[in-house]
Amino acid sequence: MVHDLLQEMGWEIVRQESTRDPGKRNRLWYHEDIYRVLEENELHKLKHIDLSFSKYLRIQDLSLAPNLENLILESCTSLCEITSSVDGLNYKLLILNLRHCKSLDSLPTDIRLESVEKVIFSGCSNLKKFPQISWNMKELYLDETAIEKLPSSIENLSRLVILNLKDCSMLERVPSNICKLRSLEHLNLSGCSKLGGLLDNLRNLTASRVLKAVRVAATREAPISIPYLRRLEKLDLTNCFIKELPDNLGQLSSLQSLLLGRNFFESIPSIAALYKLSYLDLSYCERLQVLPELPRNLRNIDAYNCTALGVSSSFSIFFENLNFFYHGARINLSNCLNLDQDAISEFFNGILQLEKRTLKMYGIMRNNNTGCVCFPGSEIPELFVFQRKESFITLEKQEILGDNSLSSLLVCVVVEFRNYHNEGQGLVVVFECLLTREDGTIDMFRGTLRGWNYGNGPDNVDSEHVFLGYDSYSNFSDLYNINHHKYRKMTIRFYVENLTKRLGCCNVKKCGVLCRNDLF
Incomplete structure (x- = not known):
């Protein structure tokens, strides 16, 4: 009720900008006003256009809206091209969103969008080519498109912070000069199944905070340059057929989440120095035989279906350092059927005895933590x-x-x-x-x-x-x-x-x- 009243007040404030000429307002929502403005080409003050889910939309001459800042055309399924008139929005447009415009199959090569900050082509499944561009945006979303390669001009995107290429299943290569993007923080290559692996010179991506490469099947070996990404907070190399990890993995000093599930390595180098690491995923690593020395601040471990995994001394040391019953943790060892049930039961008896000594030293800790360990067993x-x-x-x-x-x-x-x-x-x-x-x-x-x-x-x-x-x-x-x-x-x-x-x-x-x- 209150929300509706506030919305109506907002509409009235905007309507008062020009009661007779809606083309002079900065926002339009009433369909008759929109029709009149589009028919008479009166778009000079308009800053925001959202025509999402317009099935039969054909884009008009946008040079008539020189002050446009946001152009939202999501799921306009008949839209097959963007005219060069978008070029007239060169110095004002901030957001261009054409998510799920599934008929869009090409982009003009002569568009200059100096001011644009976010460009979204996610789900444009017929878009096969991304042109040489001079758009110095901060965020570029090309996920679920049919592009086969990126232009060499991508190195000019000096402001680019986010590059999303998830599930670009036709993408065969990423140009090596992508490593010149010194502002890039988020790179998502997950599902790019035709890629010939990750680049080796990733160390130049010094601003990187998130790197996702799930199901990049040809990776085989994790690039030795990854541990040089000292600002990296999340690394996801799930299901990349990796057989060997770099020895210096423990140098990722800012890492908080490490996802290595569904790979083929038998061991993991020490990661005990990753003091900020709170989540480790090793699920379905069916050749993994032993856990490495683990950092004491680790709070969540998924190691389910590690069918070759056995109890190790490093695991015992981890629990002792963790102080499980004070700090809390969730550890999932389900379907780790190679774990000796007698040994693991004896191990947890030892942990409970450790808890006894801790309580005697520090008393009952009244915290709000939870802890759970799951493992195969019947006793x-x-x-x-x-x-x-x-x-x-x-x-x-x-x-x-x-x-x-x-x-x-x-x-x-x-x-x-x-x-x-x-x-x-x-x-x-x-x-x-x-x-x-x-x-x-x-x-x-x-x-x-x-x-x-x-x-x-x-x-x-x-x-x-x-x-x-x-x-x-x-x-x-x-x-x-x-x-x-x-x-x-x-x-x-x-x-x-x-x-x-x-x-x-x-x-x-x-x-x-x-x-x-x-x-x-």
């Missing part, structure tokens, strides 16, 4: 003193009361997956705690263990897996005081769901609970 680690072969467990007051109040629970479950197929909706183990007072009143709170997030995780799972972790948002001390309310028992029930529904193909077979107080 609850023995240090979980309360266990049951069901999807729920009940503890009496004397079993759960340690100090004056409870702190965060550590929980562990064994989940049986039966024909689980990942629909991209994530997966969490939910635990619901029901606290029964002496008078029979029940208080409840809910926590979760995040197995995998929206859009990732293993494609299929058909075996039993262990989920171990905690959710500090379910901290007893912040919600309930055991002595004050005189609870007589606590029941915790577990089940598995994605982001939309409970999953019937995932059954909790065993569960275990450990109150942190019990570690003393």
Whole structure:
């Protein structure tokens, strides 16, 4: 209601610019005004044109709108050319957007757009050639076009910050002089399946912050120049058939996300010096045998379906440095079927003993972190003193009361997956705690263990897996005081769901609970 009133007030303010001649206004929205202005070629004050989804649009003489700043023509599916009259917008046009104009098959070669900052041809699937240009834009989107090569004049785009070539499946090469783009921060080559690999002289892209090259199949070896991109924050080389990584990968000192999934290397050089790294994806690296020494600030690891991966000393050192139960982390080792279940269970018993020493040194940490580790297995680690072969467990007051109040629970479950197929909706183990007072009143709170997030995780799972972790948002001390309310028992029930529904193909077979107080 308020929004509508404000919009109408805005329309009236613009209408008052010229009540009799809409061609003198800087914006038009009423269809009769637009028709009149276009018919009489009165476009002098117009700054913004948006004719998106106009199926039968044929572009007019835009030189009649010399003050135009934004030209938006998304999904004008009959538009097959841009006339040279766009050249008349040389010094004012800032944004040119022709996204999904699927009939557009060529661009004029004589257009000069000195002022333009963003040019979007995304999804122009019949656009095969990009001309020699003198448009010094900041952002250029050519993703999902049919271009076969970029012009050599691209080196003149000294202001270019973003170059998106994603899913240009006909692109056969990128000119080597692209490395002269010293302002380029985002380069996306993902899905350019005909490329003969990445360029070797990437070290000159000194401003680079994001480099994506998913499914650039001919890469084989990651360019040795990549580690020289010291400002790089995200590197995505997923599914590039890489067999060997550069030894100096650990020099990417600004890196926050490293995605190397679905490749063929057997080992990874040390990345322990990547102190800013928070996410590492090694999923479906089926030849990877051992994890490298890992940085202590790493918070998310996806290493599912690494079927040759074994438990290593570096993994133990990582957990000790991480202080898992204080900082929190999500580690997905699902379908890593080569992991020795006895060894990994013993390993986590050791981690829990480490938590015991940490609590004795620092006391109960009241943070808002969550932690979850998922790995193949059918047994609850023995240090979980309360266990049951069901999807729920009940503890009496004397079993759960340690100090004056409870702190965060550590929980562990064994989940049986039966024909689980990942629909991209994530997966969490939910635990619901029901606290029964002496008078029979029940208080409840809910926590979760995040197995995998929206859009990732293993494609299929058909075996039993262990989920171990905690959710500090379910901290007893912040919600309930055991002595004050005189609870007589606590029941915790577990089940598995994605982001939309409970999953019937995932059954909790065993569960275990450990109150942190019990570690003393």
